[in-house]
Amino acid sequence: MLRNRYNIELLLRCVSLALAFLIVACSSKENRGTAREEKIAMTIQLTSSAFAEGQPIPTKYTCDGEDISPPLKWSSIPQGAKSLALICDDPDAPVGTWVHWVLYDLPATVTELPERVPATETISTGANQGVNDFKRIGYGGPCPPRGNPHRYFFKLYALDVVLQLKAKATKKDLVRAMEGHILAEGQLMGTYKRK
Secondary structure (H helix, E strand, O other): HHHHHHHHHHHHHHHHHHHHHHHHHHHHHHHHHHHHHHHHOOEEEEEOOOOOOEEEHHHHHOOOOOOOOOOEEEEEOOOOOOOEEEEEEEEEOOOOOOEEEEEEEEEOOEEEEEHHHOOOOOOOOOOOEEEEEOOOEEEEEEOOOOOOEEHHHHHHHHHHHOOOOOOOHHHHHHHHHHHHOEEEEEEEEEEEEEO
């Protein structure tokens, strides 16, 4: 009788220890997953002195004006970032998303782009520029058909590598190369409506 009770107590202790071990193992696994998610979910603060989030982009930066790139500034780039990439596109275009700017291999130490980035394959910071949907290198400003305003998303990505893509890459090339390397991202959206 005593032996049976001793065996039951021993069995219960073993089960308790096993359950405690499983709980600790699962919670540490969850914490690792959460940390990884937080790392990916980090947000870059992207702004422009030319327009605020959700506000109209001044004509100067469109095909109806000087068609030059707007000034952009950012903060909160995570440690470990090796380069930055920028995409600007219009999801409201009648033919589907229209790409206005592709820029990559921008050093992670750079914190802004001035107005009027030259339309050259490589810019002074060493970054490369790709081809937009106007079939030109560099920035091509908003140029929607008349009607409702379109939204223009400037998206900045912090990457854990320097991509070393050749100049004249497309958005598709860039997105493919960035896969699995994005540490953080941020975006700024402006609108434009032609009169």
